[in-house]
Amino acid sequence: MDYIDVLVVEDDPMVADIHQNYVNSVDGFRVVGMVDNGLKALDFLRKRPVRLVILDIFLPGLDGLGALERIRESGSNVDVIIISASRDKATVNKTLQAGAFDYIVKPFAFDRMKAALQAFRQVVHRLTEGPNQVDQQDIDNLLLARNKKNIQTVLPKGLNPNVLEKVEALLTKVDKPLSSVETAEAIGVSRITARRYLEYLVASDKAVMEREYQEVGRPINKYELIR
Structure with a gap:
């Protein structure tokens, strides 16, 4: 199987472990590194390129927004999914303008992350398989795949x-x-x-x-x- 390699950037070790377990449980994804701040993330990406970064906003030193902006300035083709407790509209807007693939607010259900990863995998597949040229229908399908989040709700134990x-x-x-x-x-x-x-x-x-x-x-x- 061709895996999509993932870097997790999260300063809370327990949360980082949860992210790692979630990502590794979705077919086609594997976490190949975990770091706790933006500068370490940039250093990791220089040494070990990955396809996707799971990035928090509130990080010591260089925060997630700064790291995302530097990733884009470097010309790297890595994609980023933000997972953060930040609900500030300005922050959300800046991350989307900087090219974040998705923005997930903490706390979140596993199904939400799973849906984001599955949507990302589908987009990667559409961009890497088949002919190099695309028509308008191909582009429309690509954008639909990016925005489609099929989240099946399964209630946690104890909820009625x-x-x-x-x-x-x-x-x-x-x-x-x-x-x-x-x-x-x-x-x-x-x-x-x-x-x-x-x-x-x-x-x-x-x-x-x-x-x-x-x-x-x-x-x-x-x-x-x-x-």
């Missing part, structure tokens, strides 16, 4: 699809973000249970979480569906 449906229905009906307490009271479950389902929706890229800061006390996490 009926409760999940109630949570999603509630978030769909209201016109404002809800906390886990508000969600729990509305559907008749405990706050901890409500939070598990809300966090699952965030990890599945179906909802977003924002912190609402109070004049006193700790901030409150509020959740809203992505519409």
Whole structure:
């Protein structure tokens, strides 16, 4: 099998190991290196070119955005998938303008990464197989393959699809973000249970979480569906 070699750039060792296990579990991919900052990533790529980089944004020294910009300046044909906790629109825009193949927000479900890798593999296949010349239909199919994310949702153990449906229905009906307490009271479950389902929706890229800061006390996490 021809593998797509992957470099993981992540400063949290536990998260890096998770990324490695996820990537290696998808057919056709293998992690050949892991480094913890942008400068080490650039040095690695000079010595051992790869086809894909899994890149965090918040890194010590040279951050992910700086590393991505230097990769592009070097003329390397390596592609990059960003996996980061950063939800800042300006950061997302800069990474996409710099040519990132995809942007995945932490925390995320494995299916989201798997879908991104499968889409990338399909694009690589379309660009490397067959005749060198392409027509408009070929280009349209290429762009469709790049943007298509067939994510099949399998609920983690302990989550009930009926409760999940109630949570999603509630978030769909209201016109404002809800906390886990508000969600729990509305559907008749405990706050901890409500939070598990809300966090699952965030990890599945179906909802977003924002912190609402109070004049006193700790901030409150509020959740809203992505519409």
